Amino acid sequence: MKQFGDICQFKIPLIRNPLKYTLTYFIKSQNTLIDLGGESEEAKDALKRQLLAADSSLSKIEKVVLTHLHRDHSGLTNYLKENSNATIYTHYVSRNYSIENNDLKELILKEFYMFGENSIIFPKIILHQIQNKSSSRSEAYVSLNDNDYLDSDKRFQVIWTPGHAPEHICIYDNQLKILFSGDHVLPRITPHISLHINEKTNPLKDYIESLEKIKKLDIKLVLPAHESEFKDLEKRVEGIEKHHLSRLEEIKDTVRKGEKTVHQISSELSWKSSPWGFMPFWIKHMAACETYAHLIYLRNRGDIYESIKNGRLYYKI
Ligand SMILES: [Zn+2]
Ligand SMILES: [Zn+2]
Incomplete structure (x- = not known):
């Protein structure tokens, strides 16, 4: 187990997840x-x-802070x-989650249609995942606000x-100059930024602003929730910003050739995981929601135009 001052880093295994583990x-x-980590017997x-190796135990834990849900x-x-x-503490906006299981299935089906798919078969395994997802979000948490402190010191x-x-x-640990970054900034992977059609937000704009917010902090070490700890936060933030800027350009190039749906645009983009046509149901949907987040960012900036025809979203320059 790695230790940084009075902070111990635990590796909690993730089952059937390419990230392999969560760092808590x-x-x-x-x-x-x-x-905390994902739910499984191995994780427990x-x-x-x-905790035992760190001379503690579950019963001694007083506070749990979740970076996100x-x-x-x-x-x-x-x-x-x-x-x-x-x-258990989380940021107060997590109180707004109230999508029921059935609503979530309907939402995804509607999304596939609006994004440009003609007919889809909803895999059983996905239904199971959706149910688990909703139940883990129905907990009662204590709310935290921006700039709150976890401790009286x-x-x-x-x-x-x-x-x-x-x-x-x-x-932010202002004594050891350590940032617990959750999934906001990871050393190699670019965090997934996505948007659903029932959300009227602009997550990519939020994300870029959130990167700026932490970029200038006095930080000696970043402790993320996946991969491994790293030092040069400013350089990593700049790398992520660059990635999104080039993605936005790639999307603009795609719609420059003509009006397209979210799926048509996604199919022309380069993907690290696998080409668009080979993506399984869930990965494909995540990818489309990621494209959609970028499209909304460009639309709100006035770079591209959005229209709805027969219940489908179309974008052009
Ligand atoms: Zn996450
Ligand atoms: Zn994560």
Whole structure:
């Protein structure tokens, strides 16, 4: 186990997930955990074992701070509640989640249509995943606000960084000059920025503004929730900004050739995972929602035009 001052880094395995593990952080002096990990027996064992190795235990945990509510971070919430008296904290916007399972299925079907697909078969496994997703979001949490402190000594500061998720927060340790970055900034992977048709937000704009917010902090070390710790935050932020700028240009080039749907545009973009035509249902949908987030950013900036014909979204320059 790696240690940075009084902070222990735990590796919590993720089952059937290419990210392989979530990095959670145990602040010994505060009996506080930052993030938890996805739900599985392996993850529960790993958390228990690593707490013991850090001379602690589940029952001693007083606070759990979730950087955001994605299942690979919040999946062990019930396990913690059952085995400790810990208070679970998240940013206050997470209170707005109330999509029911059926609504979520309807939403995805509608999205596939609006994005340009003619007929789709909804895989059973996806229905199962949706149900799990909703249940992990129905917890009661204690709300945090931007600039709140986790402790009375004002060492750990909350920085609201919406974009990857509307409720995403980073925690800044102003004593050790450490940033707990969650999924906001990872050393190699670019965090997924996506938008759904029922959301009237502009997550890419939020994300870019959130990058600017942390870029100039006095930071010696970044402790992210995946991959590994790293040092040069400013350089990494600039790399991510560059990636989005070139993606926006790529999308503009695509619509320059004519009016297109979200799926038509997505099919012409380069994807790291696999080409568009070979993507499984869920990956394809995530990719389309990512394209849509970029399109809304460009539309709001006045770079491209959006129209709706027969219930379908079209974009042109
Ligand atoms: Zn996430
Ligand atoms: Zn994550």
